[in-house]
Amino acid sequence: MNWLNNITWRNRYTRLTQWEYWPIFTFYGPLFFYYIFLAIRARHPFFMTATNPGIFTGGTGMESKYETIMMLPEALRPKTVLAEVGEDFDQIRNKMDAEGLTYPVIAKPDIGYRGLLVKKIKNDTDLKAYLEQFPLDFLIQEYIALSREAGVHFHRFPGQEKGKITSVTLKKYLSVTGDGSSTVMELVKNSDRALLQIDRLKASYGTLLETVPGLGEAVPLGTIGNHSKGTTFINGNDMIDEEMEVTYTKIVDQLNGIHFCRFDLKCEAFEDLKTGHGIKVIEINGIGAEPTHIYDPKHISFLGAISTIGRHWTIIWKLASINHRHGVPYFGIAKMIKTLLEHRRYIKNINRINDLLTQEGTT
Structure with missing residues (x-):
C-alpha cells in the first residue's frame, strides 16, 4: 500500500511538513535565551506577571476564564455560568435558568488550554454526561450564532x-466543498486539514459523511474557532487602523488592570471588528495569548512567526517594567514555581483526557 494512502501516515506527514502543527516548544525553544535576557533586565524570572495586575499571574493561562470574561459589561459577553467540580447538576441548571441560558451552549474548562475539551452541547443529557467525565471546573456559555469569529491582540502602555x-x-471554520460526485467522507480524505479531524468528524457527523454535496456546495464541519478543531487562522492585519484601535481602547477602558490581551470574539461580518458593532467577546486572554495571525499557513513563515512572538515579548517586558516601577509587584518566585507545577499537572490531565476522547471519537 502506498503510504500516502494510509490515514495515519498522511496525518504524520502533514504535521511534520506544515509548521503550524509543530509542537509548541519548536516556537518557544528558539526564544528561550531572549526570555532569559529580558528576565535579567527586569531582575526577576517572572517579570511578566506584572503586565496585567487585573488578571492572576498576568494571564499566563493559569487564570480563571470565568473571572476574566465577567469583567466585561453584559452587552459585550455571552451569558455565562461556572459549573464547579462536584456541584450537583440541578444546581448548575438553576444557575443556567437564572442567567437565561438555553441550548445549545458551549462547555469549556475554566482554565483552558488551546481549545481542548471545548464542545457544543445540545441538551441536558449531553451536558450532564460531559461534565461527569471531567474533574474540572467548566464554563457553560451561551452559544453565539454570529457567523464570523476572530482574535484581536491589543496593548496599551500606562x-x-x-x-x-x-x-x-x-478564523475560517473547517469545511469541505463538493465536486458533485464525491461523498463528504471522500472530500475529507482529500483535505489535509480535515483529515486530521477524521475521528472527531466520524463521531459528530455520522450519515452526513456519506452524502454527496453538489458542485461548489460548502459543507461546514465545525463551528468552534479553535486550531485544534481544524479552524484555519488567516492574517487580518491589513484591517488595523485608527478607528479599530479606538474601538478596542474603549473596551479596555472598562477592564481594570489589563494592559495586554487578546480578545477572542464573534461578529456578523469581519468589518464589524472595526466599529465593535454587534460583537460578542467570548474570551479575554492575557500575556499567554499568542498573536494567532502567525498561524496563517499562506502568509507567515516559521521564522516570521518566531520574530513576531519575540516582539510581543518585548512589549510584555516593557509593560511589566513600567507597572513594577509604579508599584505593581512581581509574583513571588516560590509561589510561581508551585503554581506552574500545579498547572503542569492540570495540563497533563487535560491532554490525557482529550487523547482518550479523541481515540473514542467523542470530542
Whole structure:
C-alpha cells in the first residue's frame, strides 16, 4: 500500500511538513535565551506577571476564564455560568435558568488550554454526561450564532490615551466543498486539514459523511474557532487602523488592570471588528495569548512567526517594567514555581483526557 494512502501516515506527514502543527516548544525553544535576557533586565524570572495586575499571574493561562470574561459589561459577553467540580447538576441548571441560558451552549474548562475539551452541547443529557467525565471546573456559555469569529491582540502602555492593535486573526471554520460526485467522507480524505479531524468528524457527523454535496456546495464541519478543531487562522492585519484601535481602547477602558490581551470574539461580518458593532467577546486572554495571525499557513513563515512572538515579548517586558516601577509587584518566585507545577499537572490531565476522547471519537 502506498503510504500516502494510509490515514495515519498522511496525518504524520502533514504535521511534520506544515509548521503550524509543530509542537509548541519548536516556537518557544528558539526564544528561550531572549526570555532569559529580558528576565535579567527586569531582575526577576517572572517579570511578566506584572503586565496585567487585573488578571492572576498576568494571564499566563493559569487564570480563571470565568473571572476574566465577567469583567466585561453584559452587552459585550455571552451569558455565562461556572459549573464547579462536584456541584450537583440541578444546581448548575438553576444557575443556567437564572442567567437565561438555553441550548445549545458551549462547555469549556475554566482554565483552558488551546481549545481542548471545548464542545457544543445540545441538551441536558449531553451536558450532564460531559461534565461527569471531567474533574474540572467548566464554563457553560451561551452559544453565539454570529457567523464570523476572530482574535484581536491589543496593548496599551500606562498613561497612553489610545492603545495599539498588533494582531488580527480571521478564523475560517473547517469545511469541505463538493465536486458533485464525491461523498463528504471522500472530500475529507482529500483535505489535509480535515483529515486530521477524521475521528472527531466520524463521531459528530455520522450519515452526513456519506452524502454527496453538489458542485461548489460548502459543507461546514465545525463551528468552534479553535486550531485544534481544524479552524484555519488567516492574517487580518491589513484591517488595523485608527478607528479599530479606538474601538478596542474603549473596551479596555472598562477592564481594570489589563494592559495586554487578546480578545477572542464573534461578529456578523469581519468589518464589524472595526466599529465593535454587534460583537460578542467570548474570551479575554492575557500575556499567554499568542498573536494567532502567525498561524496563517499562506502568509507567515516559521521564522516570521518566531520574530513576531519575540516582539510581543518585548512589549510584555516593557509593560511589566513600567507597572513594577509604579508599584505593581512581581509574583513571588516560590509561589510561581508551585503554581506552574500545579498547572503542569492540570495540563497533563487535560491532554490525557482529550487523547482518550479523541481515540473514542467523542470530542
